[in-house]
Amino acid sequence: MGEQSPEKLLTPVLSASWDQEDSWTLDNYRAHGGYRALPKALAMPPDEVIAYVKDSGLRGRGGAGFPTGMKWQFIPQGDGKPHYLVVNADESEPGTCKDIPLLYASPHALIEGIVIACHAIRSHHAFVYLRGEVVPVLRRLQAAVAEAYRAGYLGKGALGAGGDLDITVHAGAGAYICGEETALLDSLEGRRGQPRLRPPFPAVAGLYACPTVVNNVESIASVPAIIDRGKEWFRSMGSEKSPGFTLYSLSGHVARPGQYEAPLGITLRELLDLSGGMRPGHRLKFWTPGGSSTPMFTDEHLDVPLDYEGVGAAGSMLGTKALQCFDETTCVVRAVTRWTEFYAHESCGKCTPCREGTYWLVQLLRDIEAGKGLLSDIDKLADIADNINGKSFCALGDGAASPIFSSLKYFREEYEQHITQRGCPFDPARSTAWADDDSSAHLEVNA
């Protein structure tokens, strides 16, 4: 165990009432302080709400870390056009699994945040773009929105003097690219989900070419707690540039996978120490700090502070805080091949570097994994990844290049081994969740 107890290191805020019976209901949300921030926010002039959220230092939890209040501030006011808030609930980045449990257990946190945000940006219509493949979450979101209408938090006069507010829950239809904000907007307009050229940015010409804020679920759901408990309280957690709490999603070969809400800047070592480490008898080999699109780390990076600056300085990105941990039984070539197949499958086809590049990466990687590659293929992989990275229309291309670059940086010998030994040296059966079920040879936990 580390020096500090879990009680001190973890800070459940969004997840604080998830263990209550019927946690998703309005009654339960209100019983735990829900909708207490809303009247406070509605009593503030919209610009003050924006300034308050900006001062709190809240940064986008969807991956990019852009300051939420600043995004709201970019919305032109008095322009005579409708303004829209679009919540990105298209959580699809491999490894990312925070917004879905949040919406399943506590959809009203999002709804309250939406009302506050719409007051701030003077919007009368918000959309929640939820990926379609999560029907249990859709049910609860639909039910929660209906409850909020009945309770008067939505509908006629919901914004007080600010007027009415409607929320439309919109189910997607299966496309990773729609998590990219401009592709999401095209999809929400009833088109193929393909990213748009920027500028103009959504704040100027977003949904229906009107000023639009696109925010991640967790970002918006964090707003009520900030208003209710104060920006100073929020800033008392995390660092100067990355203040506050956030959901870390621990998955893979760990003893206790799950959601861990903690101040920004906690390390993977601390999270593993408090949660029981890697599965017994195994050690960490590689991990992602924020989904498959963020360059992977190794056990050298256990003490990197998991905030925007810390992870950036170590050569990756905080992303969605999806901590996918793989142990020594995992073949890195297999892992990267599978991720690359994902990017090739999900590439929307709009731009050439990504569409063609991901296709060719898959061909090379499959050959290498199967022991049919050449040593020169390794440089070719790096070259193709370099032709995708920074040269694609949207971040999907950069994401596809990340696992290639980072795995070559840390595990180049493993690629070479596949080629020189004409096959994969790993046994996939040893990586499964049930691989050690019959084993009595449990060694020390070694994170």
Add this chain to the structure above:
Amino acid sequence: MSDVNLGMPPLPAPAYPEEVRARLEKDAAEVIARYPDSRSALLPLLHLVQSEEGYVTRTGMQFCADVLGLTTAEVTAVATFYSMYRRKPSGDYQVGVCTNTLCAVLGGDAIYAALQEHLGVGNGETTEDGKVTLEHIECNAACDYAPVVMINWEFFDNQTIESAKRLVDDLRAGRKVIPTRGAPLCDFKQTARILAGFPDERPGATAAGGSAGPASLAGLRLAKGEADPVVPPRSAGTRAEEA
């Protein structure tokens, strides 16, 4: 094999029977009213026509084009972009095994291979009884419950080869199957209707499955000093059948 038809262009799609058309038009009007611009209703309307016939037929696409004032080419372009729209008749239950990296490594590949053999079908194929369509799927945002199987987009967490085989056997035998998180399974058409934005009317459907799964509570339990010091077994599969 290619799906591309190089023969004569097909004749215009047959229309829905009058009664079906009238009913769907009423639903479509409700969907369209949710949006400032009618075209935004296209994705939900494609879910709606899928709920009618179990897949997106040419008739369904023609219907969407008619009610939205679009061409069938515009509708087809959208319908073929998104993976949740089926383009051929499929089973009552869509069994999707996550084979993205994390689930694959933790057993998803083994589960998927075992199900292919057990059912005698390949990717996107349906068992002869028309019950089960098997697919491998991408990351479904439940990595802390890996390996994950989705049936009609309900969560079946922490699966094993045995539990997944049992699931498909139960589905084919018509036994009641209950997800680890979510409501008792309805068939694919009913699921598509929920996706179109028409709430599940079954009593208790929203509440089914409890507030949160165990992994979602892992951090909260530790923070409250409630967690077991020992590692919980990763057994699971489905919840025990409710009486």
